[in-house]
Amino acid sequence: MISHLELIEELYPICRSITGTGVRKTFEIISKYIPLETYEVETGTKVFDWEVPEEWAIHDAYIVCPDGSKIAQFKENNLHVMSYSKRINTSLTLGLLKEHIHTLPDHPSWIPYRTMYYDRSWAFCLSQNTLDSLPEGKYRAYIDASHKNGSLTYAEAVFPGTSGKEIIFSTYVCHPSMCNDNLSSVSVMIKLAQELANKNHRHTYRLLFLPETIGAITWLSKNEKSLSKIIAGVNLTCTGNRAPITFMKSRQKTSISDKAMKIVLDDMGLLYKENDFSPIGSDERQYCSPGINLPVVTLMRTPPGEFEEYHTSADNFDVISEDSLREMTSVCLSFVDTLEKNNTYINTYSKCEPQLGKRGLYRKTGGQRVNQVSQTAIKWVLSYSDGHNDLLDIANRSGIRMEEVVSASSVLEHQGIIMRISK
Amino acid sequence: MISHLELIEELYPICRSITGTGVRKTFEIISKYIPLETYEVETGTKVFDWEVPEEWAIHDAYIVCPDGSKIAQFKENNLHVMSYSKRINTSLTLGLLKEHIHTLPDHPSWIPYRTMYYDRSWAFCLSQNTLDSLPEGKYRAYIDASHKNGSLTYAEAVFPGTSGKEIIFSTYVCHPSMCNDNLSSVSVMIKLAQELANKNHRHTYRLLFLPETIGAITWLSKNEKSLSKIIAGVNLTCTGNRAPITFMKSRQKTSISDKAMKIVLDDMGLLYKENDFSPIGSDERQYCSPGINLPVVTLMRTPPGEFEEYHTSADNFDVISEDSLREMTSVCLSFVDTLEKNNTYINTYSKCEPQLGKRGLYRKTGGQRVNQVSQTAIKWVLSYSDGHNDLLDIANRSGIRMEEVVSASSVLEHQGIIMRISK
């Protein structure tokens, strides 16, 4: 089995942006590992308040110094060119050039990552050290890029179930050569898809690989009619560094996603941070916008913008670890498992306890002080299967691990003591 | 007046089980002290998902050792025979005999208490020390017991009131010679009944003495029609040891019982533990089953199963104290008192304060900084008698002792300022 890090290594060199060949190449690679369907949405297509932008292509870029040497070469590091920069080929003084240069003075050896999608300009991103070393003189700025009508590309890996209900996982694929933001999450989604392909599941799982913001907006716009099927969802961002998991609730706050993710993280015994919904972040801003309001929670480690290497050339392989990535994939799988097994039941023997003994569900000798956890779970399931509580609620209320609550419910359902209701 | 401990001493020697002469003898003794009505429900009667079991009778039991000596003599300690053991009279090796013997290896001198109501088998309970001392050889196991059609016996002490509303107290009488579990609660209920007999009360108080589980189920099944009268209830279990009180809420969580018990314990200044409802315990499992869902809270000291001597021969007079028992009876009486005095009122002068001065309800000289608690209580009662809050709510909100809130309301009601509404 390919590792998360190997996947990231393969995807790392590609220069991605919100449209264009970078994203398409990325999807080609991903589709070697999982079944992937790609969609092209034409430039100019109206998507809610937005329009699909022109497609950006970049072939080469560099700055020629007064002595003829080249710096800021796109072919060396694709962060050197501000994403969506326009074509330029001009001579200019160092002073004028500097107006088109971004650096990180606090981290003089790092190259920043900058974008300007919705305004036509151009810029280079350099290390502060490089900038400081430049002598006065005549420079040439060269960017061989183009903007033209084309399309925005996104992809779905769908694993259909029979319940008529959908769970989405979403992450963004528009960032160039950076690891934690966000090849980490791309790799987690690929590994998750590989596992889903080998699993029986009653719900449909739809894994979305999108350009950030405009991609999520495009997808929501094109799929508005079927959003009502979605009972839960997870947005993934910056999932690979060595920090503990941060789980941000959905705007709905008490949705199935919120309940399930909490139980998953608790039952896995992970230390994690739980944040209320905030509309400052990644694509959950769209999924949880007030008119969409999907039950989508966000999984990350250090939130974007809060780790030092965020949006710089230092967000490289040093920042991420296979263990962090593997753990995140496990969380997602456990979330799937939890949703697969969650149900709402009605206790059909709700007046007093049913006689468990005659059904073989009770220890024979009474009076012993034994830690019979499954009997405890059985009693909790019986007591709260009143149609108002699902198994997640019962696990939460009782403090019993979800898997034990599920076992208890399955024994009781099999015996006809509790009855599944659709919720 | 007879003490709790004297009552327990009188009841202690009897071998009780869920049916049979032990329970009947127990009721005979109790009825010397309080008016008690007993009910017999025939073997085979369907009670919800259960059936009233056959009646068990035991006359004698012992093990004859290879040297002819007798051990595990029922007549010495009725815990020696597993409750509901079937008749046996057989010779067997020590090896085979051991399959029918329960001990407590961690407490080698204690005899365990074991039951097996719904499966026909037999067993002896010995101290580990005794078991260890047995030589190889031929043994005879002798249990002179029988199972036959008969009936299950329960008893009620009813103190009728006029309000049409009922409060139940319930405890179980099926345990043989053990003190904290549960003769403690039987003695508390007897003392409570003696006090109720001498009290004016508007509500009906129904004190239930039942075999655990099957007795509560039987009673609920036979009284299903009139459960709607019950506005509050207390289940008592293991109330006599020297630990602080544990108060477990009802499944309803915010019922009158829950509010009143909290206020009683707070106003008595007791240190106590407050637990959310859990369906693992005693007869509240039936009273609070989802289809019954009565407002029944549970009073105990150390919860059953959590004290070392639980279900062993060590649960004897060393474990309990008259002080603990007396305090528990006081809590029950105070609970009665609180419910008797609780009402919901409407302030008929709800627009601004009524003029208390002209009704003699206000200190004459203004401006003094005096701690006039009853005026404080009057103001709280006026402010929150809006039909949504009963006196319990007002006591809880204001932090004022219930008795002061009651005094204030009674003065205000007498003056026609607040009006009782039925709730």
Next chain:
Amino acid sequence: MISHLELIEELYPICRSITGTGVRKTFEIISKYIPLETYEVETGTKVFDWEVPEEWAIHDAYIVCPDGSKIAQFKENNLHVMSYSKRINTSLTLGLLKEHIHTLPDHPSWIPYRTMYYDRSWAFCLSQNTLDSLPEGKYRAYIDASHKNGSLTYAEAVFPGTSGKEIIFSTYVCHPSMCNDNLSSVSVMIKLAQELANKNHRHTYRLLFLPETIGAITWLSKNEKSLSKIIAGVNLTCTGNRAPITFMKSRQKTSISDKAMKIVLDDMGLLYKENDFSPIGSDERQYCSPGINLPVVTLMRTPPGEFEEYHTSADNFDVISEDSLREMTSVCLSFVDTLEKNNTYINTYSKCEPQLGKRGLYRKTGGQRVNQVSQTAIKWVLSYSDGHNDLLDIANRSGIRMEEVVSASSVLEHQGIIMRISK
């Protein structure tokens, strides 16, 4: 501009009571500074459960000692006579005189403040030291006072707006020469009125100067029909000493007043105490009585009765400070400001985020980690402008200062992205 302390100095000497010339003179002085409308309500007028009392007039009062010297002279300190004392002119022994004397044994040099409005009696208030120095002998008690039909006087300063909604500020003017209780609040209201006179505002602000209790009851009785216009209110009491602010919630608990006052105090960075509503205090007892239940919160520093000098001659200029008073006025003004700017909006682009960039509301270069607070505020306003949350709710949820939330909403409203709804 006149200071708070100068206002208090001017008002201090007057002997006020719940009716009579003291209150009228007070209003004359106040109306030099702000537009004030006074109202007279005749003795005997029925106001809810109360009646407007007779008017009390006092001209002189003193005690003549055996040696002919005068003590407890009203003209030296108007606290010497219990408010509403009846006319007396009688000779009596020291023993009998003492039955009509109040002192403060714990503070032997202080004179207490006492009242007896609804019972006809008479009394003097002395320092304990003076009382202790009195020799046996014949004394003459002389109070030249009268009770006759007249009227109760209250005053309003109204600053009309156009929204049809009203905010009230209320304080009481019936206390004689004491500073913190309550000339402090009178001065705060005057300064607030001066500011309101120079402000544009959409809501109507009604500032009430009333005798405590009977005045508030009278005002509520006469204005019952228009109470529904009141969306918020503040009662002021004891606002001038050097302690931190205490903010007591309204009986409604979650009204606009409650939300706004919390945000004002938080955004001003003040340390303050927040209390739940309690019906023990000042005129909020009437405003928040269950049949009136206005959204009126209370602002004070040390609550009345809890500071040492309360209702004594020591409640003088040593107790209060201009800084405390000025801060309180700022809180009131900020409360006004907050209510003026609060609105409930609907995000008309609620499906995904609107494209802020094309409207000039987004930084052009993406990827930079800048602390762009106003964009954060914009996103919170968009996310929670769903018709259920007003700006106060959004400020509270986001932890962003109200003024930033307001700025964000105003930009978004101006661009037609959010729409104001009346709430």
